[in-house]
Amino acid sequence: MKKIILLIAVFFALNSCTTSSETDRNFVVLPIESVEMPTNYTIGNISKIKINYKRPTECHIFNGFYIADDEIDSLKKTIAVQSVKLNNSNCQADDSLFEVFLDFKPTVAGTYTFKFWLGLNGNGSDEYETYVVEVL
Numbered sequence: 001m002k003k004i005i006l007l008i009a010v011f012f013a014l015n016s017c018t019t020s021s022e023t024d025r026n027f028v029v030l031p032i033e034s035v036e037m038p039t040n041y042t043i044g045n046i047s048k049i050k051i052n053y054k055r056p057t058e059c060h061i062f063n064g065f066y067i068a069d070d071e072i073d074s075l076k077k078t079i080a081v082q083s084v085k086l087n088n089s090n091c092q093a094d095d096s097l098f099e100v101f102l103d104f105k106p107t108v109a110g111t112y113t114f115k116f117w118l119g120l121n122g123n124g125s126d127e128y129e130t131y132v133v134e135v136l
Helices: 002-016
Strands: 025-030 032-036 047-054 060-069 076-086 097-104 110-120 126-135
Touching: 025 060, 032 076, 032 110, 032 126, 047 076, 060 097
Parallel strands: 076 110
Antiparallel strands: 025 076, 032 047, 047 097, 060 076, 110 126
């Protein structure tokens, strides 16, 4: 949770330093709806992880992934969808499901833990879907 809060704080800090021509957008982290993990992982080979997400409005544009390594164990990763939100007054709600792929290319063997951010629960706590994979 600290990493997500830190990410949001960094985005707000960066946006506060932008020129007036850049105030028409801000960065937003979006929750992941579902994940499809490959079954095999090999050092040096790219595995595609299928990720589905919804954007709140049509003004939210996919801008890659937020990926944070654990401070103690770099084989533990927290992942969310990054988007740019255009600050238009005429943004239409959009409940469409979007499919994107995260390329994962492991460089060391070991047990990797992926925590995909699902959003906040009713208590305001972060929820994750966790996958543990073995890379040979």
